[in-house]
Amino acid sequence: MTQHGSALNFRDFVDGLLTAGDAIDIRRPVDPLLEAAAVTRRVYETRSPAPLFANLLGAAPGFRLLGAPAGLSGVPGQTYGRLAAHFGLAPGTTPRHLLEKLIAAMHAEPVAPRVVDSGPCKEHVLRGDAVDLERFPVPLLHxxxxxxxxxxxxxHVVRTPDGRWTSWSVSRSMLHGPRTLVGPAMPQQHLGMIHQMWRERGEATPWAMVLGAPPAALAAAGMPLPAEVSEDGYVGALAGSPVEVVRTETNDLYVPANSEIVLEGWISPDETAPEGPMGEYHGYTAADPKPQPVFHVEAITHRTDPILPMCVAGRPTEENHTIWGTMISAAALDQLRADGLPVDLAWCSYEAATCWLVVSVDIRRLAATGLDERGLADAVAASLFTSHAGWLVPKVLLVADDIDITDTDQVVWALATRYHPGTGEYPYPDAPGIPLVPYLTPEEVRSGRGGKAVISCLLPENFEGRTRGIPTDFHHSYPPAIRQRVLDNWADYGFPAPVRGGGAPA
Ligand SMILES: Cc1cc2nc3c(=O)[nH]c(=O)nc-3n(C[C@H](O)[C@H](O)[C@H](O)COP(=O)(O)O)c2cc1C
Ligand SMILES: [Mn+2]
Known part of the structure; x- marks a missing residue:
């Protein structure tokens, strides 16, 4: 027996999408070189169901590929349905509800994983000459x-040499040879930190990579939880039950027992190889390959007819925005609250490609702080730009809490009508940040600092706890009886259910 449900079992997650009509089982032959990715790109850009490719040229029979595992859904009222399924939540879950759940789990006691003897990921165990990554439909994405x-x-799964901290983290890896991968392990990310600890001992880093992981575990591995926090215990708290894990074949690490595919081996302490470029989360491709660490695969274990999930990174909206962006939003909101700031919600607008975080300010509490705009911007920058989550996001937009920041139309409206050129921007040239942000100067990339700002869309009266006038929209321009009549008669007028909008004002 293995644990079930869309949060803790990837196969159940896929079956759930198929049953709900939010994934399509594609039986015709598809080329994993570019064709599968092109389909997936079009799926993201048209909010079509996730493609499950079951017949891939050149791959072992039965080996499958799932595109757009957390793409946005085109089903009316279920935009975030695939994301919500990662956490076992209903398809109509709102971002605000999801963020509060993610934050509650950050404050709950960690629930350590439960070690089991075996599991579906051990249905096929490949060692020695049988280890060949070419058996899998490894896609060319762009x-x-x-x-x-x-x-x-x-x-990636790595553990500190003293065993105190296990890290699960998402970071891309490129095929380098039939038994080797190459990919980034940035020193600011936990994979890079733990790899460095092993390097200092002159040892290879014991390593595993989990593909087709329990969706809640994948999401937690894409979340900037603080250093020394083991993501496995966070997933247990989030899912409400421990993740079942099994020991690897070769290196004493533990991986979720029902994962589709597990690669295990070690990261070389010194060997590097050129990696990339790859079309990235911000929507651009870097010009040149860069030297990155080499990962050696000693064993592969997998389920029967394994499903390899893929993100075809690029212009929004893909998983870097829906998963990474959402998990950053939760960590950042928790940080701002912990520092006592008068915040309502924080949200990385998916359309902004994880390059901005919008923060809605509780203006009644803001008025009580007595802060002016500069004081608030400085306090927000001090809170976020020193945190693990805030390192990832270069721009922070502040808006009053009459804006629903999960609705980008409203954020654009606030930016256009409230941000004051010349006075509303507060740059922090010394703040450390991820060097991948597209507009950084070569000097900022080299130093790893700058290109960061707090942008205020707050109006002077917001600091006195008031908003400007009454906005002209459906919710503010009509008496409740008229609004109710329109809502009640919507279908009778002849309209289908609206695809978007229609929610309550913030
Ligand atoms: C689909 C996806 C792809 C990602 N790719 C990378 C990547 O290639 N390199 C990287 O450093 N972070 C990447 N991230 C972000 C990290 O997973 C995230 O920052 C996480 O917090 C890292 O784990 P850590 O905080 O334990 O270091 C990706 C996230 C997602 C959801
Ligand atoms: Mn971590």
Whole structure:
């Protein structure tokens, strides 16, 4: 027996999408070189159901590929349905509800994983000469990419040499040879930190990569939880039950027992190889490959007819925005609250490609602080730009809490009508940040600092706890009886259910 449900079992997650009509089982032959990715790109851009490719040219029979595992859904009222399924939540779940759940689990006691003897990921165990990554349908994602990517929607498993901290983290990995991968392990990310600890001992880093992981575990591995926090215990708290894990074949690590595919081996302490470029989360492709660590695969275990999930990174909206962006939003909101700031919600607008975080300010509490705009911007920057989550996001937009920040139309309206040029922008040239942000100067990339700002869309009266006038929209311009009549008669007028909007004002 293995644990079930869409949060803790990837196969159940896929079956659930198929049953709900939010995934399509594609039986005709598809080329994993560019064709599968092109389909997936069009799926993201049209909010079509997730493609499950069951017949892939060149791959072992039965080996499958799932595109757009957390793409936005086109089903009316279920935009975030695939994301919500990662946490076992209903398809109509709102971002605000999801963020509060993610934050509550950050404050709950961690629930350590439960070790089991075996599980579906051990249905096939490949050692020695049988270890060949070419058996899998390793996709070429974009014409401009420097190679094919095995790991775009999987997580690395590493543990500190003293065993105190296990890290699960998402970071891309490119096929380098039949038994080797290459990919980034940035020193600011926990994979890089733990790899460095082993390097300092002159040892290889014991490593595993989990593909087709329990969806809640994948999401947690894409979340900037603080250093020294083991993501496995967070997933247990989030899912309400421990993750079942099994020991690897070769290196004493533990991986979720029902994962689709597990690669295990070690990260070389010194060997590097050129990696990339790859079309990235911000929507651009870097010009050149870069030297990155090499990962050696000693064993592969997998389920029967394994499903390899893939993210075809690029212009919004893909999983870097829906998963990474959402998990950053939760961590950032928790940080701002912990620092006592008068915030309502924080949200990385998916359309902004994880390059901005919008924060809605509780203006009644703001008025009570007595802060002016500069004081608030400085306090927000001090809170976020020193945190693990805030390192990832270069721009922070502040808006009053009459804006629903999960509705980008409203954020654009606030930016256009409230941000004051010349006075509303507060740059922080010394703040450390992720060097991948597209507009950074070469000097900012080198130093790892700058290009960060707090942008205020607050109006002077917001600091006195008031908003400007009454907005002209459905919710403010009509008496309740008229609004109710319109809602009640919507279908009778002849309209289908609205695809978007129609929610309550913030
Ligand atoms: C689909 C997806 C792809 C990602 N790719 C990378 C990547 O290639 N490199 C990276 O450093 N972070 C990547 N991330 C973000 C990290 O997973 C995230 O910052 C996480 O917090 C890292 O784990 P850590 O906080 O334990 O270091 C990706 C996230 C997602 C959801
Ligand atoms: Mn971590």
């Amino acid at each position: 014409e401009q990419d420097g190679g094919r990517y095995v790991g775009t929607y999987g997580f």
